[in-house]
Amino acid sequence: MNGEKRNFDQEAASWDAKPERVRLVADIASAIAGEIKLTPSLDVLDFGCGTGLLTMQLQPFAHSITGVDSSPGMLDVLKKKIQDQNLTNVKTCCLDIEKDGVLEGSYDLIVSSMTFHHIKDISSLLNQFFNILLPEGHLCIADLDIDDGQFHENNAGVFHAGFDRENLSSLIRNAGFQDIKCQTAARLTKPVHNGSDREFKIFLITSCR
Numbered sequence: 001m002n003g004e005k006r007n008f009d010q011e012a013a014s015w016d017a018k019p020e021r022v023r024l025v026a027d028i029a030s031a032i033a034g035e036i037k038l039t040p041s042l043d044v045l046d047f048g049c050g051t052g053l054l055t056m057q058l059q060p061f062a063h064s065i066t067g068v069d070s071s072p073g074m075l076d077v078l079k080k081k082i083q084d085q086n087l088t089n090v091k092t093c094c095l096d097i098e099k100d101g102v103l104e105g106s107y108d109l110i111v112s113s114m115t116f117h118h119i120k121d122i123s124s125l126l127n128q129f130f131n132i133l134l135p136e137g138h139l140c141i142a143d144l145d146i147d148d149g150q151f152h153e154n155n156a157g158v159f160h161a162g163f164d165r166e167n168l169s170s171l172i173r174n175a176g177f178q179d180i181k182c183q184t185a186a187r188l189t190k191p192v193h194n195g196s197d198r199e200f201k202i203f204l205i206t207s208c209r
Contacts, residue, residue: 016051016053020188022053027186028054031186032058032140035206036140041108043066043105043108043109044065045105045107045109046065047112048069049067051078052067062089067091070094110138116160117161117162118158129175137208138209142203143162144202145162145163145164145201165205173207184201185202188200
């Protein structure tokens with residue numbers, strides 16, 4: 001894996017242009033809605049929100065939702081969506097935990113989609129999640145099954161070649177979470193390095209505080 005920083009700012013403007021990416025997030029949002037009771041009273045944190053594809057899927061069902069990302073360019077795209085739709089329950093926060101950024105606030109639900117493989121220290125992040133999640137709050141993590149490093153065309157900024165579901169569940173449990181459940185949330189077929197198509201599975205792990 002390549003720990004070199006990926007420049008998400010350069011990709012932000014065209015990020016939403018891939019229909020398969022939009023479809024993937026819609027599948028993940030559907031899986032979350034199937035596991036978590038989304039109510040108008042929920043304060044939600046979307047960690048690694050990017051351009052807000054998942055944020056915008058969950059926004060209609062939340063009291064408030066905060067999109068956190070380390071890329072100002074990605075957040076600028078989300079800010080435009082917020083402005084264009086005149087939304088009052090969505091806000092953004094630029095934060096890089098790899099540069100000692102600390103999450104703040106209190107949330108009923110924390111979601112993170114396709115971000116964990118970009119995080120070097122998973123346990124440290126999970127501890128931060130536990131500290132800001134309210135009692136009986138829920139955590140939802142969607143990411144890749146083991147992918148042998150073939151999911152990305154360029155593995156810059158990728159610290160994990162997908163995850164073993166049991167191993168990640170153990171880390172979540174060690175951080176203090178309970179009632180851990182795992183399911184396949186989505187499937188995505190795309191070309192890999194040798195030119196052939198490969199199906200990748202994306203899991204959803206849910207847990208509560």
